[in-house]
Amino acid sequence: MKIEAIDTSETKEYFINMGPQHPSTHGVLRLLLTLEGEIIKNVEPHIGYVHRAIEKMCEKSSFQQIIHLTDRLDYLSCHMNNEAVCLAVEQGLEMDVPERVKVIRTIIDELNRISSHTLWWGVMGMDMGAITSFLYGFREHEMITEIFEETCGARLTMSYNVPGGLMFDIPPNFQKMVKDFLFHFKKKLPEYDTLLSNNIIFTERTKGIGYLSKENAIAFGVTGPSARASGFACDVRKLKPYSAYHKVNFKEIIFTEGDCFARYKARIDEMWESVSIIEQLIDNIPEGDYFVKTKAVIKLPVGEYYQSVESARGEFGVYIVSDNKKNPYRVKFRSPGFANLSALNKIAQGCKIADLVAIMSTLDLVIPDIDR
């Protein structure tokens, strides 16, 4: 009998499938991890588990119908998505909407951003193991959904924008509701810091973890707070102001650390900025019409129209190619999540499984936004 010596010191990489149903993937994202022990060697995202063919559907839909489909893309920044389509169509029709519409759109944008970020904060805490933060984040999120519900009747997928203005006028108590909320929120936001930002376990787990350099952020097209935490000034509200953003003073939050904590902090600070934007506008809503009458069948002149807005996750772009029919010839959504996800492999290499959870949380992925 021949005895073979077996080298037991050999280590092997192994694979783990995270998802499609996994609590930390925030939906149905599948990650194929190559691990060595707990160290991540490679992350291969497999997406498309909620690919709903929205771009194909848009080619068969009228422009008003497209707006309702964009709600379902990134449902946490639905109003910004609506607005992108509306602005693109208005740009094609060479239409100027009333000042009142612009201001209301901006206020709702920022409310939507706050609601998205509060929810992100809660889920981030939950991913890190602090389940209580999830409930606290949702408390504020619910308050904003109530305002939305009073304004347009829907809690989540609002479709409040139409080409040429808004679906309805704001309710008479809108300003009071928003002010009440801001009063409450400004007291609660420091509480967020007490629970997570100042917690030693949390800072230990996020500081210096998941570094994304500015060059990589630009190369991968990462946008939004995730990129601004790496020092990439990419805020569409500053670069190409739309609606009423040229009228308000706000700071573009930029950090240079590029780690998870910077991305976390960027979002927290962005909430403060949103609060300040709303405060500047809420008392100055101009009187006037809330829409401009458009034709029932909108036909854009032949050409191509690109409009980007700053959604809660980054630059959301709509690219419409029109051939002067009632349906667009081609619609492409430049979704921020898709680009942010592509950088995941770069960020996560060399981290541990627990770090991957933190990284994914701070990238703030919304899967339908990625899959479209």
Add this chain to the structure above:
Amino acid sequence: MKILSIYDFSNLTQAIHTWLSGKMSVVSTQVVEMILVGTVFLLFFAVLGLVLVYAERKVCAIIQVRLGPMRVGKWGTAQTLADFIKLVFKEPLITRDADKFLFNLAPFIIIIASFMAVAVMPFAKGLQAMDFDIGLFYISAVSSIGVTSILVAGWASNSKYSLIGAIRSGAQILSYELSAGLSLLTIVILTGSLQLSEIVESQADGWWIWKGHVSSIIAFVIFIIAGTAETNRGPFDMAEAESELTAGFHTEYSGIKFAFFFLAEYVNMFIIAAIGATVFFGGWMPLHVGNFEAFNNIMDYIPSVVWFFMKVSAIIFLMMWFRWTFPRLRIDQLLTLEWKYLLPLSLMNILLMAFLSLMGWHF
């Protein structure tokens, strides 16, 4: 030190023993007594599980600004009973490639390990199933058997998530066992005995947490951290880290076997809290303040078993509070905390306590 004799359980147990001895032989008396004690503990276990799970859900609800279970029974009190019955009647699944024998064995190991630890617990004066003279050592030894169950469960499930969870848990419990043991040893320096009943008796004139100066407070803090880690609860719930490993080592378990793991977690929490209460807070000893005779007399009227459970619940509440407040640590941070901070600290603490004890500076 006078404890009101009506609350002394030794009279009751003695009476039962005498009555049984009169009826039958020595051996059969012992067998009957064992069966009696076993049955009582089984019932106690069931009740403990139900109460603690309910308490956890309510405490968590209060911390999270919600109501918690409300619809099943008054204030949702029957909620955990419903959960338990449901789990019993749920289909127990075994995956095809699992090691069936070990897979089925694992839940029993963990439940037996925690069962054994309760045996030496002094619930009240005279209410203790077994009074070993190495009681504390026995508890430390027995409670670490539980980790084999977790390792076996993780291995036998034949799932990568389970395996990672189990290995994490193994590393964690083995490490924190050291700190937990050393922090208990700090108090043993003062008591001079490992026997739990003697440790309790030695605190008749004051609890060790006060009498042992700063050293015993440090020991208690270390103990509660290590204890939380040993029970695999948040912020140390690495083994089941939900957002990373779905459910950790019990990912593949369902039905009654999962219920065992679920129950064991809460019983282990009770055991850690009970040891903490016994060693640091005087077990079933009432609260006495110096020469405050009137106050002390009133305190004596509260039964010792009530004292014990009050202290235990306070510590359990503390542990629940941790869980619902802190984020989870990462595995390497967890081990760093133990080996680089807690372990050296508890060794220093023992030295400090030995010094205090030598100089006679404790009360």
Add this chain to the structure above:
Amino acid sequence: MGLKEQNNLQNFPGEIHSAGNSNIIVTSLDGIVNWSRANSLWPLVFGTSCCAIEMMAAGSSKHDWSRFGTEVARATPRQADLIVVAGTIVHKMAPVLKRLYEQMAEPKYVIAMGACSVSGGPFFYNSYSVVKGVDHIIPVDVYVPGCPPRPEALLYGIIKLQEKIRDKKLLKDKPSTPIIIDKIPNNG
């Protein structure tokens, strides 16, 4: 009940109490088991799109589904009793969902939440990848329409599911008929 029997009943000089089809012991066991199952529906952490946010909202402090004993959301299908299909199911996801359902231990229940999982919803027409209703893949117990449904609607769906479970027979399980929620009562 035939006409002849009905005549007999009218002539019977007393009250008739239906004993059902089971005997006393099994019936009371049924009662206890169904009570426990109905009141302890642990959902699987599963959501694909917008409806998942409303499902999470149902778990938040304001709506708080833990009142019904539903808050123990399990991440592993082995320990879950209820799968709330919250969001669109596409052809790529369909086999995964089926597998998840098969991984769950009996008894298991399914709530189809939202227009997408009920019928394909807004993605019914012109979409090449959306499954037109989750009941093409797994059996559904309760349908909750809406795009997305409000958390109250989901809670009402859970209450309806509880009622349905209470009527089940342990030994003689009838094929279940799905409940379709078309209207939420105000006091529900």
Add this chain to the structure above:
Amino acid sequence: MDREALKNKLIEVFPNASFSENKQFIILTTTSDKITEVVETLKNNIDFRFDYMFCITGEDWLNYFIITYHLRSTHLGHELVLKAKIENREKPEIETLSHLYSTAELNEREIFEMYGIHFLHHPDLRKLLLPDEWEGFPMRKDYYDPIHIVELE
């Protein structure tokens, strides 16, 4: 760089390319075989420095394909739309840009599965959003699938 200056510079650097303009962008159209050198110039030329590609779109114009790249320079702040025309519908091919812009990698995979355009030298050209066993290229205008699609105009 402002729009006029950019336009003049572009004409200077690419004398043979065709230009058009709309309100927002200058559109530079090139053929599929020149795409790599054009993009390399656009990225590395000190006057352009288009380092940020924020949108890649495939378009099907029935007898040819167009791939539209939206480029921005984060240093100089100007934007450009680059269009690459692929004439061969039977066997559409174009060079990959994933070595120049990392974001192109996933986007090109998406265009590959939606339009069937092959990206040469792409490191990992597989299906991205659709199931692996999927046949056909659903975003093409002539895609026909009576089983999955319920048509409604």
